[in-house]
Amino acid sequence: MPLIKNGAITDDPWQFPAEDGPMPETGSVAVSLTQWQREKAVLLARSTPLGLLLTGNDSLDNIVPNITAYDLIAFVFPTFQDGRPYSMARLLRERYGYTGELRATGDVSRDQFLFMYRCGFDAFAVSAGNVIEDWLRAVSEISIWYQPTNDPRSALTTLRHKLHALE
Amino acid sequence: MYRYDEFDQTFVRQRVAQFRDQVARRLSGDLSEEEFKPLRLMNGLYLQLHAYMLRVAIPYGTFCSRQMRQLADISRHYDRGYGHFTTRQNIQFNWVKLDEVPDILAALAEVEMHAIQTSGNCIRNVTADPFAGAAADEIEDARIWCEIIRQWSTLHPEFSFLPRKFKISVNGAIEDRAALRVHDIGLQLKQNDTGEIGFEVMVGGGQGRTPMIAKSIRSFLPKEELLSYLESILRVYNLLGRRDNKYKARIKILVHDLGAETLANMVEREWQQLREGYVNLPDSELARIACYFAPPDLEDAAETDNGLDRARRANGQFESWLEHNVNAHKQPGYAIVTISLKPEGGVPGDIDADQMEVVADLAQRFSHDELRATYQQNLVLPHVRKRDLHVVWRLLAAHGLSTANHGLISDIIACPGMDYCSLATARSIPVAQSISQRFNDLTRQKNIGDLRLNISGCINACGHHHVGHIGILGLEKNGAENYQITLGGRSDRSAAIGEIIGPAFSAEKIADAVETVIDTYLDLRQPGERFVDAYARLGRGPFKERLYATH
Amino acid sequence: MKLEIVSANRLTDGRVVYLSHGGRWSEKIVDGRTARNDKESAALLTEAEASVAKCLVIDPYLLTISDETGAFTAMRLRERIRQFGPKVNQTLDQSV
Ligand code: SF4
Numbered sequence: 001m002p003l004i005k006n007g008a009i010t011d012d013p014w015q016f017p018a019e020d021g022p023m024p025e026t027g028s029v030a031v032s033l034t035q036w037q038r039e040k041a042v043l044l045a046r047s048t049p050l051g052l053l054l055t056g057n058d059s060l061d062n063i064v065p066n067i068t069a070y071d072l073i074a075f076v077f078p079t080f081q082d083g084r085p086y087s088m089a090r091l092l093r094e095r096y097g098y099t100g101e102l103r104a105t106g107d108v109s110r111d112q113f114l115f116m117y118r119c120g121f122d123a124f125a126v127s128a129g130n131v132i133e134d135w136l137r138a139v140s141e142i143s144i145w146y147q148p149t150n151d152p153r154s155a156l157t158t159l160r161h162k163l164h165a166l167e
Numbered sequence: 168m169y170r171y172d173e174f175d176q177t178f179v180r181q182r183v184a185q186f187r188d189q190v191a192r193r194l195s196g197d198l199s200e201e202e203f204k205p206l207r208l209m210n211g212l213y214l215q216l217h218a219y220m221l222r223v224a225i226p227y228g229t230f231c232s233r234q235m236r237q238l239a240d241i242s243r244h245y246d247r248g249y250g251h252f253t254t255r256q257n258i259q260f261n262w263v264k265l266d267e268v269p270d271i272l273a274a275l276a277e278v279e280m281h282a283i284q285t286s287g288n289c290i291r292n293v294t295a296d297p298f299a300g301a302a303a304d305e306i307e308d309a310r311i312w313c314e315i316i317r318q319w320s321t322l323h324p325e326f327s328f329l330p331r332k333f334k335i336s337v338n339g340a341i342e343d344r345a346a347l348r349v350h351d352i353g354l355q356l357k358q359n360d361t362g363e364i365g366f367e368v369m370v371g372g373g374q375g376r377t378p379m380i381a382k383s384i385r386s387f388l389p390k391e392e393l394l395s396y397l398e399s400i401l402r403v404y405n406l407l408g409r410r411d412n413k414y415k416a417r418i419k420i421l422v423h424d425l426g427a428e429t430l431a432n433m434v435e436r437e438w439q440q441l442r443e444g445y446v447n448l449p450d451s452e453l454a455r456i457a458c459y460f461a462p463p464d465l466e467d468a469a470e471t472d473n474g475l476d477r478a479r480r481a482n483g484q485f486e487s488w489l490e491h492n493v494n495a496h497k498q499p500g501y502a503i504v505t506i507s508l509k510p511e512g513g514v515p516g517d518i519d520a521d522q523m524e525v526v527a528d529l530a531q532r533f534s535h536d537e538l539r540a541t542y543q544q545n546l547v548l549p550h551v552r553k554r555d556l557h558v559v560w561r562l563l564a565a566h567g568l569s570t571a572n573h574g575l576i577s578d579i580i581a582c583p584g585m586d587y588c589s590l591a592t593a594r595s596i597p598v599a600q601s602i603s604q605r606f607n608d609l610t611r612q613k614n615i616g617d618l619r620l621n622i623s624g625c626i627n628a629c630g631h632h633h634v635g636h637i638g639i640l641g642l643e644k645n646g647a648e649n650y651q652i653t654l655g656g657r658s659d660r661s662a663a664i665g666e667i668i669g670p671a672f673s674a675e676k677i678a679d680a681v682e683t684v685i686d687t688y689l690d691l692r693q694p695g696e697r698f699v700d701a702y703a704r705l706g707r708g709p710f711k712e713r714l715y716a717t718h
Numbered sequence: 719m720k721l722e723i724v725s726a727n728r729l730t731d732g733r734v735v736y737l738s739h740g741g742r743w744s745e746k747i748v749d750g751r752t753a754r755n756d757k758e759s760a761a762l763l764t765e766a767e768a769s770v771a772k773c774l775v776i777d778p779y780l781l782t783i784s785d786e787t788g789a790f791t792a793m794r795l796r797e798r799i800r801q802f803g804p805k806v807n808q809t810l811d812q813s814v
Contacts, residue, residue, distance in 0.1 A: 056410075080205070081288065084273060087405045090325055111189070111206055118324035138423030143186045144178035146318045148445045149325070156174050156318070160452060194730070196773045214776065216800050218733035264731040585796060586804035596804070648792065 004135050005101070012125070014072055028047030030072050033058050037162040044069065051100075064096050073098065075127075077106035084121045090149060093120035099152055110138040118149050168229050168537060169314045169459045171279040178321075179276040182283060186268035194266065203467070209289065209327075211257075211282030212268055215589050222262045223284040227295035227313035228256030228540040231279075232527035235276040235538055239523035245271050250523070252400045252508060252516040252633055254580055256294050256540040257285055257335070261587055283321060288329045290320035290401070294336040295345055297541040300460060301503050301549040302340045303495035307356045307364050307618055309339035311457045312393060314450060319394050326401050330408035331416035333401070334373075337420075346542055348372045348381045348662035349634055357387070365389045370430065371399060371422030374628035378664045379419040382427035384434060388579060391453065395446040399437035403430065463535035468500025470554050478557040487609060488571035493556065496549075502549040502556060505541070506563060506635060507570040507578060511607045514602050515581040516544035525566045529640055533559050542658075543580055543619075545573065575601040575612040576685070580631055584624025586642060587646075591624035593641025593648035593674075598622055601678045606685075615685055617697045619657070634658035636667045636699045637684060639677065642645050650677040653682065654710060655702040668707055669715055680714055687713045721783050722759050723750035723790070725767045725800070726750055726775035734800045735775060736767050743775060747783070747790045 014028045019035060023078070026083035030051030036043065043050055050062065051072025063073070073092060085104070092098040105125035113124065113135060118156050124135070135144045145157050171179070186206075193203040202416055206685045207213075211222040215575055223238070238258060242250050244268050245262040245386045246449045253259060263271060275281055285292050295309045296302065320326070326333075338345045340355040347353030353369040359440030366388045389453045400418075407425075422430050450455075479486045494503040506526060509515050518526075530548055539547035551559055561570040572578045579602060582588065584595030606612055621635030625642075632638030638653035641653050649671040657663025672680045687710050692701045702710070734742035736750035744750070753759040760782050766778035777781040782793045792798045 020624065033663065043242050082410065083288075083326070083330070084410075086325045086328065087402050094444075104706055109202065112328075112536050115322075115324040115575055141188075142181050144181065145324075146178075147319050147323055147325075160172070160174065160455070173800055194773060196771075200770075200776050214732050217726075217734055217798070217803060257727070266730050585799055591796075594799075643795075648795065 001105075001125050001127065003103075003123060003125050004131060006133075007089075007136065007139075010123075014051060016117050019080055028071070030074060030098050033062055036066075037062070040066075047140075054085075055089075056088070060091055067098055069091075069095050070098070071100040072103060073100060074105050074123075075121075076104035077104060077108055080107045080109060080112055086115065087120040088155055089116070089121055094149070110134040113116075113138040114142060118145065119149075120149070168227075168231060168310070169456065176276075176500065178279050179279070179283075180273075182210075182281065183269060183272045185275050185429075186272060188692070190265060190269055202224045205287060207268075209284065210272065212263075212265075213589075215583075215587050216585075217587065218220040219265055219268070220587065221262070221268060221271060221282055222253070222427045223258050223280060223282050224285050224292040225258060225280075225540050226257050227293055227299070228297050229295075229299075229310055230538050230540070231536045232269040232531040232538070233529035234278045234280055235523050235530065237274060237280070238660070239520040239527070239686065241271055242276055242523070244611075246699055247471075249517055249519040250544070251514070251583065252518065252540050252544045253274070253647035254544060254582075255285075255292060256297070256542065257265070257292060259539065259583075261583075265337070281355075284285075284709070287372075288325060288327075288328075288330075288331050288332045288333075289327050290316075290335065293317055294322070294350075294542065296338045296340050296548050297539040298494065298503055298549065299339055299539075300462065301501075302342075302344075303497045304341040305339050305410075305497060305525065306358060307339045308460050309337040309345075309354075309356060311453075311460050312339075312354065312356070312366075312390070313600050314454070314459070315394065316397070316457050319397070319659075323401075326405060329401075329405055329415060333418070334427070338669045341660075343660045344483070344542065346631070346634065346658035346662070348501050348660075349374055349631070349658055350381065352397070353381050354393075356390070363389065366393060368396065368400075371419040371427070372435065373417050373419040374633045375417070376414060376626045376628075376632060377417075377419065378633040379641075380662050380664065381419075382422055384427055384431035390452075390707050392442055392447055394448060395441040395444065395576060396438050398446050399434045399441055401500050402437055403433050407433075412466075430601050459626040462498075463537070465498045465501055465535075465550060465552055470553070472500075472554040475553055475556055481711070482563075484516070484569075484571065485557065487613070488569055491571050491575065491613075492573045498550075500553055502551050502553050504551050504556070504559060505573045506548065506568050507573050508568075509544050509572055509578050509603065510567055510570045511577065512604050513597050515579050515599050518546075521677070522566050522568060525562065529559055529562060537606055543573075543578060571609060572612060572621075574617050575609075575614060576615050576618045578605050579603060579620045579622060580635065581622040582610060582624050582630035584622070584630075588624060590627060591641070592626075592643040593624050593650065595622045595624040595630055595641055597652065598639060598641070598674070598677055600679055605678045605682060615689070615698070620681070631658065632656070633664045634662060635665060637681060637703070639681075641673045642671055644671065648674045648681075650674065652677075652680060652684070652714075654707060656698060657688060657699055659711075666707055669711055683713050684710055720754060721785060722762070722780045722801075723747070723752045724762045724778050725750075725781055725797070726769075726778035728775055729773055730778075735777055737762060737769075737778065739768065741765060741784065748791070750783075750790060752790075753780070763798065 028049040049071040103123035192198045213220045251259045299309045336345045336350040336353045339352045349372040355367040368385040370383035397521040492505045534548035580601045581595040582600040586592035619636045621631045622639040623630035634656040640651045651671040653665030736780040738749040
């Protein structure tokens with residue numbers, strides 16, 4: 001499954017051990033919240049990067065206390081219609097200061113990229129196809145945003161403000 | 168009214184290009200119907216029984232003659248020469264072709280219009296009092312806030328995949344002409360004890376199969392903080408609204424399950440975090456938007472006009488029209504004109520291209536180029552000089568637009584029903600037609616007085632039957648159309664859900680049944696008592712008795 | 719006796735169409751190919767699905783018709799409205 005990060009196809013260094021499978025000895029691992037809670041001590045004793053694989057059902061209350069421990073937080077979209085991770089992503093980025101990789105996986109298509117990107121997602125596991133071109137096109141289709149979020153693009157109010165300052 | 172600046176213009180153009188690309192991908196097979204459907208819905212494009220239907224947004228029902236003329240052109244060029252105004256202050260075209268929709272959207276963009284968020288599980292086109300900016304009973308023009316909400320909710324990155332659709336309505340007048348209490352969020356502008364203007368925030372109203380009246384969760388919100396508060400409500404809903412059952416996914420169910428107080432507390436907690444952030448607009452931007460809604464340049468006209476009085480006395484039809492279709496304006500010497508789209512035997516809300524042009528001309532000549540679409544599927548000329556009323560009426564009359572029935576029994580709200588809608592269980596239009604023909608005598612209608620009769624073709628309740636004084640719901644029973652009557656609903660400040668009166672009636676019997684309800688009311692009412700008030704006093708007993716009496 | 723045909727909406731313009739001979743789609747119900755038993759119905763649907771893959775139509779399905787009057791008429795009201803169009807100027811008492 002191709003991974004898009006920073007506008008390029010990237011190798012995915014992360015391993016996602018099965019819920020009841022063995023934990024890889026080395027390398028980066030991302031686990032579910034249940035696995036995390038069960039094996040927290042073991043996981044924290046590793047010297048390699050740790051990550052979480054979450055769904056919209058998980059509560060951020062269980063994630064925030066250890067937020068600095070994670071280098072990856074991946075949200076599974078069982079269907080594109082599940083809009084919860086958009087709010088969770090913004091909260092992680094804007095309220096809890098999470099700076100690691102925020103990945104969207106599951107039912108992710110180019111027509112959602114832009115929404116996700118603006119909510120703070122910066123990595124996308126996509127199914128296949130001519131993905132990079134699609135991605136580059138999708139993120140440039142719309143350049144005007146009415147809502148301020150914390151993505152680097154200026155929201156319209158800022159643009160208008162700048163324009164009026166010039167006048 | 169609001170005008171696009173270069174950014175708004177760029178945005179809608181980009182959006183058209185984006186959809187053009189999506190349509191091309193669909194036609195070439197890159198996108199399956201399953202993948203394409205949510206994308207077309209985000210642009211207001213439905214597949215109905217006979218064809219695609221495009222729902223065009225008229226933000227908070229405000230538009231101008233240039234836009235109306237473009238709608239007329241679009242209806243001629245891409246459709247069958249007519250359009251249908253809906254209860255959400257939008258207009259629908261019933262016969263568009265998929266491969267031409269990008270061109271239609273481009274034509275709309277030329278006149279600062281679009282079809283964004285007129286469908287799908289997102290924040291829908293915001294609605295308002297159609298008399299906003301003109302009403303005599305106004306506290307503040309709701310449209311300033313509607314435009315702010317429109318911009319904030321447009322392609323909101325966080326709230327484009329909500330559990331279900333989300334409707335916001337704003338009212339700035341005393342009377343509620345925007346059905347606030349049956350919206351997901353209803354915002355009522357008000358003044359507090361210290362003279363500041365703010366909002367009462369009501370949440371969780373709605374119709375459909377579980378109709379509910381909205382609950383107030385904040386009695387006063389300083390108006391400058393509107394967006395952060397809305398963002399808080401939407402965030403709580405986005406995270407907690409049910410996604411396992413689409414019939415339980417609206418915010419009304421969340422309000423019901425948690426209780427209004429718990430929800431209010433959650434929203435309040437979220438808001439404490441957001442209100443200091445960057446969501447609320449800077450004062451300069453608030454002022455920029457407010458500027459567009461400065462009152463038009465109305466002259467100091469005399470409150471009474473001799474010519475008008477003479478014409479009124481000389482012509483009974485004109486007099487009736489003045490009585491029903493003309494409302495008080497905040498500026499002396501001016502009036503608000505409602506153009507009824509409910510001619511006898513007509514299709515409620517339908518208007519043909521020629522009529523659209525007539526209305527556009529009238530708006531330009533006599534109403535400071537402003538038009539409104541109403542929740543009741545009519546049109547409004549908001550700023551007409553009293554001394555122009557007679558000529559406006561004559562021009563309307565010449566084009567079948569002077570029906571003097573606003574607020575009367577034949578001013579029926581009806582959804583498209585099974586004549587067009589793929590979700591319908593029965594037809595609505597023929598029922599509306601037969602009732603308006605049955606009560607065609609205007610003297611009789613006037614005698615019946617203020618009455619809202621609303622018809623829906625299925626339980627989705629787009630025809631607002633739950634809040635009609637008389638509501639009619641079309642159902643299917645053993646392959647035949649059947650119509651259930653509810654009584655006592657209302658959508659005003661004292662909003663209430665109508666009560667089901669008893670077993671449904673067949674298509675042949677429904678007009679008779681309505682007539683029985685009316686006769687019962689006429690027999691039992693006290694002097695000056697409106698239908699809803701009489702119903703509130705009498706309860707359903709006497710109506711039920713007469714309706715189901717065995718002869 | 720059971721009599722079914724396949725209907726769908728055409729992708730390009732959304733218009734009502736019926737599966738006809740040679741995998742073609744027609745706006746006229748008389749052109750519709752009929753199925754008289756489950757096996758024939760299933761075969762018709764399979765053929766229709768091929769048109770979905772070719773981006774010709776959307777969501778094909780079977781509907782029951784009658785040919786008693788000598789012409790094909792859909793049995794359900796919804797299908798008759800699809801067949802004949804909205805009769806917006808007709809009163810309720812005149813059935814479609
Ligand atoms: S109420 Fe039902 S029939 Fe009427 S427009 Fe809505 S979905 Fe269609």
